[in-house]
Each structure stands twice: as C-alpha cells, then as structure tokens.
Amino acid sequence: MRFDKYEWTAISIMTSLFILVGFIQGWSVSLVILNMCIISAIMTMGVNISWGYAGVINFGVMGFLAMGGLAAVLVSYPPVKEAWQVGGSGLGISLILLVALVTAVYFITKLVEKKSHKYWLNGLVICFGLIIIRYFFLNATDRIEEVDPALAGFLGGANLPIIFSWAVGGLFAGGVAFVIGKVALGLRSDYLAIVTLGISEIVVSVLKHEEWLSRGVKNVIGLKRPVPYEINLQTSDWFISMVTWFNSSKLNEIIDADQKQEILTNLIIDSSSLFVKLNYALLFFTVMIVIYYFANKAQISPWGRMMRAIRDNEVSANAMGKDIVKQHLIIFVIGAAIVGVAGAMLVTLDGLFTPSGYRPLRFTFIIWIMVIVGGSGNNLGAIFGGFVIWFAWIEVAPLTTFLINLLTSGLDPQNAIRLHLLDSVPYFRYLLMGMILLLILRYRPKGIIPEKIRHS
C-alpha cells in the first residue's frame, strides 16, 4: 500500500478538515462525523468492489444495509421466550412446508418435459402451497405479535455480543445478494439498476411490516454496545485517574478544592462521551483497514485482473474461458456482504433499528455519489469519496445558514424570503450533492482519485 503524492494530499486534507472541525465545533462533533464517515467509506468500498472492479451495478445498497441492521438486532437482542413458546412451532411448520414446496417446484422443473405443462403445474403447486403455509404462518405470527406488544411482540435475538453481528450482517446481505444475483444478473446494466433498486425496496418493506421478525415500524431500541457506557465510565476509578492525569496541569492551577472537584466532574462527563466515540472510531477504523487491505490484495491478484478483463471486454474475457456469469455473481455477493457489514455497524453505532428510516435517496443514491466522486475502481478513492461526501452532507447545513445570513444581511430580519430560505436549509444539501455529482461526471468522470492502470 504505497500512496503517491496525490493520494497523500487527499489524506492530509481530510485529516486537517477533521482537526479544523474539532477546534471550531468541538471534538465531539468531529468524532460523530468521523464515525459516520468511516461507515460510509465501508459502504462505498462494498459498492466499489462490484462496480469498480467488475462493472456490476448494485442499486440495492439500502436493502443490504437493512439486512445488516436486522443482523444486529437478531444477534444482540435477548430472546423473547414467551414469543418462541406461542409461535415457535407454527413458524417451524411453515418453514418445513416452505422447504417442501421449494423441493417440489425444483423437481417439477427438472422432471416435467413440456414447457407449458411445467408452468401450469408449478403455478398450481405454488398457489396451493402458499395457501397452506399462509394458514400456519399467519396464526403463528399473530400470536407472536400479541406477546407484550408495547415492549416485545417479536421473537427477539440470540443475546450474543453485538460485535458478532458485523460478520452475520455480511452473511445476511450476501445471502440476499446471492438470490438477487441468481435472478437478475443476466440483465443489461440499466435494467439491473432498476431491478436491484426495486428489490431493495421489497426487502425494506418486508422488514417494515413483518413485526414478528424485526418489530417493524415499532423499532427496536436499546441494543447492546460493544463499547463501555458513559455512566459506568464516570464511576470507574481508572477512568477518573486517567482524566485527572491528562488534565493535571490545568487542575493544579486551581487551588480551591470545591471548584477543582466541580471542574473535574465536568471534565469526566465530557471525556466519557468522547472516550466512547473514540472507542467506536477505533473499532470502525480497524474494520475499515482490514477490508481495505483485503480489497487491495484482491484487486492486484490474478482474480482482480480477471475481473478487470471482464469489466473492460466481456466478450473477449468469455472467449478466454472465464465464466462471466459466475464471476459476476461472486463479486456482487462480496460487494453486498461488505455493505451488509456496514449496515450492522450503522445500527451498532445508533443503538437502535428503525426500518422506516431506510430511504433510497439517503442510503442508495448518496452512496453511489460517494463512489463516483471518490473514484470507482480505486479503494482509497472510495474511502475518500465516503469521507468527503459525508463530511459535506453534514457540514453544508451550517455553511448554508451562514451564507444565507450573509447574502440577506441587507434585508429585514423578518423578511419572508429570508425566513423561507432559512427554513429550507436542509434541502440545500440535496442541491449540493446533485451539483457535485454532475460536475464530477462532466469534468472528472473517473473520480477525484482515479483508478491506477496497472500493466502487470
């Protein structure tokens, strides 16, 4: 991983931006932005792997993120025993029936020769099977949802540390991606974009409305954390002594004991929240570096070279004996799995799972803007894009407020246009995002840090 001069510039600009925010708006704000930037960078790497390496378009980012979020809930939430008792058997029966149905359809497709017979028979079997499964399934889910609806009303999870869910989220998203890929990857790229976008909507609407699984729009709150809680930190001795040690020069100047104690308490409260955010940042950063390392290794490996060959000329790669369908599927699944990891991390950071919060504008298109802006095909570019765009997304609001105040300073403070503009500050970020995307596509179509052409 040797960076050239250009990449060093990008890294140092980004670092200094965070330090600047730290000094102006406070370190807490800076760390909050940093955490989301790292998660965005991981999502961006996931998309970049499928789009940048192999040219496989993936507009289902939102769906894979939601699958990752579901994993966080299912792994970490304590199981709701009562719900399992009333609904477990019904769910089990419907699962067995579903497996039976799939096997039946599989054998019909294999054994029946004539095509029209096949369609009719399959249709009949599926309809009939679904009616039976529906009966057991709805019974079970209704009972589950009746269990303590205000607090539970769903099956709960496995009560494991939430950090495991990052891997599980990857598996979930990868599994969904495998099914989607099997169905849709043969399509032309712009069809594929629409289909993946549509399927991600389906995934999210299932999570929104299947309350027995994810609590739906009632949201899951109070997920466990992989890092210590502020309250516990504030009472633990080692943390207090650490804060005292860090600020010893400042504290020693104060002679009055009461005042000293008061300042120390404030410092401890502040630094406990900083410490938690810093812990998150370290965890996320480790994951990002690990993914970055392997993504880079993969890119320069023979496999990565084959991917580029497939991307640049499908026909000749096919003629060289590469199995394009299979490779496309593999890379689509890998990319989606990384997005799923990011989705689990996102829910971990928030500590809550809100299925209705997944909107395509925020969770699919912004990620794509990050990839395009950063530079598709270059992992560092992808990370950089994630950082820059998320940074801009957050910081554009205070900047616009400042600019509007500046431009309308000649007007009366109660002027209608001024007030209206100040009301619509949040929407200027969409304007900025659109403009950035259009400008980059026009004047720097390969992104800010373009892919390096390797002739090896």
Added chain:
Amino acid sequence: MTDIFNSIVVLLNFVIIPGLSYGSQLALGALGVTFVYAILRFANFAHGELMSFGAMITILFTWFFQSQNIGLGILPTALIALPFGILATILLGLLSDKFVFKYYRKQKSVPVVLAMVSIGVMFVVNAIIRIIVGTETIKFSDGQKFIMKAKEFKMMTGLNEGLALKSSQVITILITIALLTFTFWFLQKTKTGKSMRAFSDNEDLALLSGINPDRVVFITWLIVGTLACVAGTLYGLDKSYKPIIYLNLVLPIFASAIVGGIGSPFGAVVGGYVIAFSEIMVTYAYKKFFKYLLPENFEPSSLVQLLSTDYKFAVSFTILVIVLLIRPSGIFRGKVL
C-alpha cells in the same frame, strides 16, 4: 340478482375505478420514460422529479388564479394552471438536456453513465422543489369533489352498496384518453412522428436519410414534458401533492415501462394499467365482494386479502422481476418506438 349487482358495484367502487385512474397516471408517466428511453436511450431516474416539478408549478399558478378569483366553477382551477405547468416542465426538460444530457449524447456515453447523470439531475430538481414548496402535503383540488356521491347512487338504484365517482378520477381518465389518442396519432400519422420512430429504430439510418437529430430530441422533450406534467398534476389532484411521493412513484413507473416492453409506447400504457390493477387487486380485501356472492353460511370470516396493503409497492416490483425472468423484453416486444 341484486346480490350480484351489489358485488359488481363493490368491485367497481373499490377496484376498477381507482385502478383505472391510478393506471392512467402510471401510463402517462411510463409513456414519458419510454420516450426518453427510446430516443435519448437512457433510463431517466429524474422523471419522477419532472412530474413533481410540473405539479408544483401548476399548484403555484392555481394559487395565483385562486387569489385572483379566477376559476372554472365545478371543475378544479388546476386545469387552467396546467398549460403553464406544462410549459415550465418542457422548459426544465430542455434546459436539463442542453446543460447536462447533450454533452453525454455527443460523447456517445454508455447508458449507465447517462442514468447516473439523470440521478444528479434528480437530486438538483428535488432540491429546487423542496426549497420552493417544502415537504408538506398540499391539497389543491377545488371545485365539485364528487360527480356522483355514494348516497345518490344508492337512492338512484336502490342497491345496498354505493358507487362514488370523484371528479378527479373522471378528469384523469378523460385527459389520459385525449392525450394518448393524440400521442399515438402523432407517432403514426405525422411526418415528425414517423421520423421519431425511424430515429428510435435505427439512429444511423435515420441520420443518413436526412432526419435532423436535434429536432427529434427537441420534440421528444416537448412530449416528455407534457406527459410528465400532466401525469404529476393528475396524481396530485387525485390524491394530494407531496414531493416525496414522486420519488417513490419512479419505481412503479419504471416497472410499468419495462413490463409493457421498454421502448414500446403501447406497451408502456398497457404496463401502467397492469401494474396499477395488480397493485390494487392483490391488496384489496374481498370480504365484502364474497359476502354478496356466496350463500349466507359460507360467508368468509377473514378479510380474503392476498397481501396486506403494506406491500402495495412491493407488488409492482415482484411483477417486474417475474416479467424480466420469463419474458425479458416485456409483454409487447420492446425496443422499437
């Protein structure tokens, strides 16, 4: 006998008439997407925002006319404002083409890049709309709300079930019929329409035979702007105007265009109705319908609903996926305009 009539009226009231009006809105939208796809050759993700923009301008003019006390009596004021909305939408389409899409067309970029570009346009237009009117729900239909109220229908026929006919639904269906007739007449009978079809069929051949591509593109945006604005306004008139809805509407519209066979205008219209009817029919609870048809003892205890209404949007994508799997070119073999 009255039972059968009652069940038919239930179906008409809750499935067929809403399906027809929603289908008309989707069909107009899908026709616009198809035009862009067939002539400019890309999937225009900004189409929903184009519809939203047209509806917004129409609303602004409606407010203006309402403040001047200009109205159409029993018809909604939005109908006078509609031409202004159409003009503004066409202008927006032409501007976006001049400043954004034209460059990539001249570069002969791949369709995916153009789709990305259209996402950029989508963001910009989306922001402009939100900055101008915010994100709140706006109701702008005025005039007489119902042509026939459920009660009047009951009085008239003596049936148990009422049939309500909203004027916005009738207006939607009538305008759609007029607009579709005009568009198909234009494509089939006029010289310009024929040149557009030729251009869509084989660009190089069309250029060789002296068709002016700039003119074709210009006319395309005229048609697309008109269709988008009318579709957006009718949707807003029928339900209510909310900027975020139009973003969600893009996917059913794409689904309609692809299901019908993308690039085929007739297919787009059929696709619109197919998607609309399946969305409504799959999520409608047929309990009332069967109550009239079946003998008393067999009355269904459950709602007889295939899927809960929560999955309304999912239905269109499911159909899209099934169609793409079984017949990727759509119901009417697409590609040629």
